[in-house]
Amino acid sequence: MSKVHVSTSINGDEVEFLCEPNETLLDVLRDRLNLTGVKEGCGTGDCGACSVTLDGRLVCACLVLGAEAEGHAIETIEGVAVEDELHPVQRHILEQAALQCGICTPGIVVAAKALLEKNADPSESEIRYWLAGNLCRCTGYDKIIRAVQSAAAEMRGAQA
Numbered sequence: 001m002s003k004v005h006v007s008t009s010i011n012g013d014e015v016e017f018l019c020e021p022n023e024t025l026l027d028v029l030r031d032r033l034n035l036t037g038v039k040e041g042c043g044t045g046d047c048g049a050c051s052v053t054l055d056g057r058l059v060c061a062c063l064v065l066g067a068e069a070e071g072h073a074i075e076t077i078e079g080v081a082v083e084d085e086l087h088p089v090q091r092h093i094l095e096q097a098a099l100q101c102g103i104c105t106p107g108i109v110v111a112a113k114a115l116l117e118k119n120a121d122p123s124e125s126e127i128r129y130w131l132a133g134n135l136c137r138c139t140g141y142d143k144i145i146r147a148v149q150s151a152a153a154e155m156r157g158a159q160a
Contacts, residue, residue: 001020003019003020003021004019004021004066004067004070005017005018006018006028006066006067006069006070007070007071008070008073008074009074010029010033010035010073010074010076010079011076011078011079012079017033017066018032019032020066023065023066024061024062024063024065024066025062025064025065025066025068025069025074026038026040026043026050026061026064027066028066028069029052029074035076035078037076037077037106038050038052038061038076038077038107039103039107040062041103041104041107041135042062043062044062044063045062045063046133046135047104047107047134048060048107048111048131048133048134049135050062050107051106051111051133051134052074052076052110053073053074053075053114054069054074055073056073056114056117057114058110058114060133076106076110077107080109080110080113087109087113087151088154088155089109089112089147089148090109091151092147092148092150092151092154093105093147095147096150098139098144098146098147099139099144100138101138104134104135104138108134108144111131111134112127112130112131112148112151114130115127115130115131116148116151116155120152121152121156122148124145124149127145127148127149128141128145131144131145131148
């Protein structure tokens with residue numbers, strides 16, 4: 001098989017890479033572009049550890065081919081913080097100890113950020129629904145939900 005040339009934007013930077021036609025975006029991000037914050041949990045789209053946004057739409061990178069990134073904008077966990085300043089979702093997850101091993105955390109952060117970009121004031125049910133595709137085997141979800149609620153309140157300028 002001949003490799004596919006792909007031009008895309010990743011975390012705001014124009015990027016070009018070569019990949020196999022059947023290579024997943026997850027493998028391209030981790031193995032070719034060294035963006036190892038994107039984690040592989042299941043490889044079947046069931047755990048959310050590899051969540052990224054593709055043109056603002058939340059996707060599992062293990063279910064997207066690298067070649068499909070052509071001309072699209074991708075955001076990974078590496079693009080969430082701005083320079084040295086953590087995004088409110090990241091900061092509240094840390095402050096509220098809503099993580100343990102960290103395998104699920106990048107996907108949860110990307111998913112929560114995508115939710116808050118669409119809905120600045122989600123209910124607890126909406127947060128739980130939005131994060132339902134992200135499995136955490138260590139912490140349980142209550143602290144994660146509270147961290148997302150606090151981040152949403154901060155982003156709206158409300159009291160948490």
